[in-house]
Amino acid sequence: MEKENQIFGIRAIIEAINAKKEIDKVFIQKDAQGDLMQELMRTMKKNNINFSYVPVEKLNKLTSNNHQGAVATIAPISFSNLETLIEKLLDSGKKPLLLILDQLSDARNFGAIIRTAECTGVDGIIIQKQGAAPVNGDTVKTSAGAVFNVPICKVDHIKDAVFYLQGSGIKTVAATEKTDQNIYDINFNEPVAIIMGSEDRGVNPSVLKIVDEKAKLPMFGTIESLNVSVACGAFLYEAVRQRL
Template identity: 85%
Template sequence: MEKEHQIFGIRAVIEAINAGKEIDKIFIQKEAQGDLMRDLMKTIKRNNINFSYVPVEKLNRLTPNNHQGVVATIAPIRFHDLETLVENVLETGKAPLFLILDQLSDARNFGAIIRTAECTGVDGIIIQKQGSAPVNGDTVKTSAGAVFNVPICKVEHIKDAIFHLQGSGIKTIAATEKTENTIYDVSFNEPVAIIMGSEDRGINPSVLKIVDEKAKLPMFGTISSLNVSVACGAFLYEAVRQRL
């Protein structure tokens, strides 16, 4: 994690949140106590910021400074508003291509996906505030800087984002093995949002219930799944192939 994207210390983190800094994630020492820590937790919850409890060793690895049990990462980018982005893309007259990442948690996978998304002309990436991979130095590095070129939206709930896209005439296609359709059976020519799941659990079952279509990649080996960034690349390039 790059040090310039880091804030440590309870009061410093509270001040940063109140000042409207784009906080990506907060790491808090397990069993941390005290009035100031309670104030921090109230501020985190009021602003709906992504946080997790970690052992003190992790915080010590993140910074050699006196962290007081708290280290926050600042996103190196500004996030976009979903409704405004969808409106702007639709106004261009081209068939939009969006990517929804349902609780993808690995920063390097995220960076690799952003890089492929930029190469394939994706109009925007949608992630959930809670439980998603941080946008940190690793993400920037793995994306080869593409993170600065592809609009990223953080939403409260993936399902609400899907409903909004569907209401805007954008078809949602889930990447899942729970279907007979392969990516070669579905059309990516119209306005589309492709949904990729997390590395370990795939797409949330409640999300699968509301999508328009499901598609899988044909598999011929003994290992039954691909790395999510590789699978995502296959989906995006099938969209590109159909649209050429």
């Protein structure tokens, strides 16, 4: 982790959150106690900051400074507001192509997806504040810098984003093997948001219930699953093919 992209110490992290810095994630020592730590926990929950409990060894590896049981990473980008982005896209007369990542947790997969998204003209990527892959040095590197060119929106809940997009006239299509419909049966030549799930669980069942369409990639091998960034590339390039 790049040292300039981290904050250590409980009070410093509280101040950064209150100052509305783009905090990507906070790592908290598993057994940390004390009034100041309780204040940090309250501040994070109030501001919906992504955090996880880690062993002290992980914190010691992140920084040689006195971290007091907490280290935060600052996102190297500024996030976009979903409503503002959608209004702008619709006002411009564009046919939006959006990507929703439902709890994707691997930074390198995230970076690879951003890179493909940039190459295929994706207008915006939507991720959830809690549980999503961090936007860190690995993400920037794997995306080959594309992370600076594609708007990324953080939302409280993926389901709310789906409802908002549907209300704005944008069709939602979930990538899932739990359907008889394959990718080539779907019309991508209209305003559309493609939803990719996490590496291990796929798209959340509660999200699958509310999407407009579900689609799978035809599989002929014995493994019957693709890396999520590869699957995402196949979906995006089918959208490109139809739109050309």
